[in-house]
Amino acid sequence: MSRRMLSNAEAQERASEQRNxxxxxxxxxxxxxxxxxxxxxxxxxxxxxxxxxxACALVQVVVHFRCFLHITLSRNxxxxxxxxxxxxxxxxxxxxxxxxxLFNLYYRxxxxxxx
Amino acid sequence: xxxxTARQTAATDAPARxxxxxxxxxxxxxxxxxxxxxxxxxxxxxxxxxxxxLLFATYVTMLGGTAGGPGxxxxxxxRGAFFETMLLLVSSFTFGMASLxxxxxxxxxxxVGWLLITLLLGLGxxxxxxxxxxxxxxxxxxxxxxxxxxxxxxxxxxxxxxVSVACVWLIALLGQLAVHGLDAQTKNGLIxxxxxxxFLDIVWIGIFSLVYLGGLA
Numbered sequence: 001m002s003r004r005m006l007s008n009a010e011a012q013e014r015a016s017e018q019r020n021x022x023x024x025x026x027x028x029x030x031x032x033x034x035x036x037x038x039x040x041x042x043x044x045x046x047x048x049x050x051x052x053x054x055a056c057a058l059v060q061v062v063v064h065f066r067c068f069l070h071i072t073l074s075r076n077x078x079x080x081x082x083x084x085x086x087x088x089x090x091x092x093x094x095x096x097x098x099x100x101x102l103f104n105l106y107y108r109x110x111x112x113x114x115x
Numbered sequence: 116x117x118x119x120t121a122r123q124t125a126a127t128d129a130p131a132r133x134x135x136x137x138x139x140x141x142x143x144x145x146x147x148x149x150x151x152x153x154x155x156x157x158x159x160x161x162x163x164x165x166x167x168x169l170l171f172a173t174y175v176t177m178l179g180g181t182a183g184g185p186g187x188x189x190x191x192x193x194r195g196a197f198f199e200t201m202l203l204l205v206s207s208f209t210f211g212m213a214s215l216x217x218x219x220x221x222x223x224x225x226x227v228g229w230l231l232i233t234l235l236l237g238l239g240x241x242x243x244x245x246x247x248x249x250x251x252x253x254x255x256x257x258x259x260x261x262x263x264x265x266x267x268x269x270x271x272x273x274x275x276x277x278v279s280v281a282c283v284w285l286i287a288l289l290g291q292l293a294v295h296g297l298d299a300q301t302k303n304g305l306i307x308x309x310x311x312x313x314f315l316d317i318v319w320i321g322i323f324s325l326v327y328l329g330g331l332a
Contacts (some may be wrong), residue, residue, distance in 0.1 A: 010141075010219065013139075014215065014218075014219045018162075025208040025211075025233070029204065032204060035324065036193070036197050036200075036328065044292070050332060053329060056324070061118065061320055063151055064207070065317070068316070069134050069313050071134055072131075080134045084161065087161040087164050087165060094165070094168070095136065095169065095171070095172040098169070098172040098186075099175060112166075112179065113180055
């Protein structure tokens with residue numbers, strides 16, 4: 001048996017899932033090329049560049065979760081999404097606290113360490 | 116024949132049961148255990164995300180700690196980072212195609228073909244990363260040189276180690292495919308590896324944005 005016979009509905013589903021992956025790939029590609037291109041060829045101020053890189057990275061993470069890991073807003077997958085959001089909450093507390101404490105320490109005691 | 120009609124009458128927009136690709140009604144066997152296993156694996160991925168997130172934070176706090184040694188601008192190479200990014204992104208896409216081949220086709224040829232392409236891209240990524248580290252070592256960027264380099268070498272090679280282990284897992288799954296065929300366990304393994312693979316690509320987005328592009332900007 002070389003290829004499973006797909007019913008019409010299955011063939012449609014397959015096409016839509018394939019489109020999903022293609023869209024994900026195309027968007028991720030664009031969102032990668034923009035920051036690399038600007039960082040390599042354009043002469044932007046560092047602050048603007050950081051903002052662009054950060055924004056592209058955030059959107060690309062969402063695209064990857066949506067298109068490759070199939071995390072959507074539909075009801076039955078809420079658990080997975082909630083786990084991500086909870087992890088992000090924990091992370092933001094720990095990362096934010098680390099950065100706050102250490103950079104405050106640097107500012108007061110070790111100004112050389114400030115980048 | 117009855118199996119075929121059962122497939123055809125099954126609702127195709129069945130609710131998704133877990134992250135990653137859902138195989139749906141054509142792959143009933145082992146479905147209950149699959150949901151639990153994939154969810155457990157998802158929890159593990161989230162704990163891995165915490166680990167990477169904290170290493171990112173450590174890296175940022177160590178950015179100023181070059182101790183007179185080489186910094187990002189002397190050590191990083193944008194072309195290498197771009198090449199690695201492309202390898203990993205394309206491998207994520209080819210793994211997606213492998214997942215579709217697993218879901219919608221019974222022949223193993225397309226599945227194994229996509230998996231082999233993915234494996235080659237993954238190995239190419241690891242090889243190029245090792246080459247990058249080698250160049251950094253030659254330029255004096257060894258982990259013991261400064262706090263900045265220690266933080267770099269605990270973050271980026273950890274991701275590379277994850278990719279290497281994922282490649283080993285992929286080879287093991289190809290062996291399982293060859294010996295046992297597409298049974299329920301092999302399918303479960305492939306679904307989980309797909310999640311790991313796509314997740315590692317997400318971590319790499321953080322690395323190329325923050326470490327490489329942020330360091331070179």
